[in-house]
Amino acid sequence: MTQQANARDLSRRRLIAAAGAGAVALPGLALAQASPPTPPGPPSTITNPPRDFSRHGAPTTYFNDPDVISVDPSFNAIAQPNAAIMRLWTGALWSEGPAWSAEGRYLVWSDIPNNRQLRWLEDDGHVSVFRMPSNNSNGNSFDFQGRQLSCEHLTRRVVRYELDGSITVLADSYNGKRLNSPNDVVAHPDGSYWFTDPPYGSSLYEGAPDAAGGPVNPQGHLKSTLGQAQGMGMLKRELPTSCYRIDPSGKIDLVVTEEQVPDPNGLCFSPDYKKLYVVSTGKGPGDKGPGGKGDVFVFDIGADNKPANGKRFADFMVDGVKCGPDGIRCDVDGNVWCSSNAGRAVGYNGVTVWTPEGKLIGRIRLPEVCGNICFGGPKRNRLFMAASQSLYAVFVNTQGAGPG
Known part of the structure; x- marks a missing residue:
């Protein structure tokens, strides 16, 4: 027997022996049977490194955006597949109050500390300064006639920009006392406007603190007129935090008291306008009581336009994390979409979505x-x-209820 034949015979015997022992120690065969490595998932807000939301970032959408999360299978029906979250613009100090002009096909929002409103054009994505100064405007909206509504911190009033460019002051006081710092406003089909009046704008960063002796500036250490136009910064907090209704006649009614919803912030109606949602945020400047606790309340709205049967809608605890609400809107099916402020809890800032049942x-x-x-x-x-500091957007498989 030749040396080559002996080698072949020896290899066959080793193979038979290995098979009898229940293992085949062939490197090539073992490699073929190994599971292929799991490909890495797309980057997200919580990956390391985190997702790059700029236009230079890597693709992140593989049919479903990794940062659009279905907590319940019912959400899949209103989340839009193959639609990525996009950062449209960045460069603000604190962005607030986005509102959509259906006729103009643009988005307007507030950069409160910079005392300006910005505009994003739908046709080419261009962003420009829309209104400056804006009197440190916060919440914006549009009514059923396409007129812009704005809540101004500095002047402590709610205004409407008319179609001819003039400005109408809708509210600046209640029972002879100046408002605190109107925060958010929504229109009702009956021609009324509803707005919240917490104290958050009475600060150096987002407006002007109280004049000396006011609850926000009791010792007068802060110079409330610094950096302001002539006559600005002279007001003091005089009212509790409340929610008001402006009748088409101009009459202003108190509709939700501080005892019902302390520090009211965002608000919106259900699609049928039979429910009113009001966000209660945290304790504001000058508050002497406990202030809001970061939850949302819901009220029934009767034919008399008076909220009734108020109750807590949700406490906004998610996985043990407080996802503090701020702005709020409903879709056409009554689902409640609410912004989330979870502070340093990475992965919980953004938006939470709730059924009408909470x-x-x-x-x-x-x-x-x-x-x-x-x-x-x-x-x-x-x-x-x-x-x-930024403006984001994502397409969804539903529509918003109401204008603005």
Whole structure:
């Protein structure tokens, strides 16, 4: 027997022996049977390194955006597959109050500390300064006639920009006392406007503190007129934090008291206007009581336009994390979409989505605290999110209820 034949015979015997022992120690065969390595998932807000939301970032959408999360399967019906969260612009100090002009096909929002309103054009994505100074405006909206509504911190009033460019002051006082710092405003089909009046604008960063002796500036150490136009910074807090209704006649009624909802912030109606949602945020400057606790309340609205049967809608605890609400809107099916401020809890800032019964069904994660939201776009199927220094948007498979 030749040496080559002996080698072949020896190899066959080793193979038979190995088979009898229940193992085949062939490197090539073992490699073929090994499971292929799991490909890495797309980057998200919580991956390391985190997702790059700029236009230079890597693709992140593989049919479903990794930061659009279905907490309940029912959310899949209103989340839009193959639609990525996009950062449209960045460069603000604190973004708030996005509102969609259906006629103009643009989005307007507030950069409160910079005392300006910005505008994003739908046709080419261009962003420009829309109004400056804006009197440190916060919440914006549009009424059923397409007129812009704005809540101004500095002047402590709610205004309407008429179609001819003039300005109408809708509210600046109640029972002879100046408002605190109107925060958010929504229109009702009956021609009325509803707005909240917490104290958050009476600060150096977002408006002007009280004049000396006011609750925000009791010792007068702060010079409230510094950096302001002539006559600004002379007001003091005089009212509790409340929610008001401006009748078409101009009459202003108190509709939700501080005892019912302390420090009211965002507000919106259900699609049928039979329910009013009011956000209660944290304790504001000058508050002597405990202030809001970061939850949302819901009221029934009767034929007399008076909220009744108020109750807590949700406490906004998600996985043991307090996802503090701020801005709020409903879609056409009555689901409640609310911005989330979870502070340093990475992965919980953004948007939470709830059924009309108060069940959490979905979340949208952003890398920044989200202050306010609105639905817009020509089909009103795009969710715009004003988050800290930036503006984000994502398409959804539903439409926003109501204008603005």
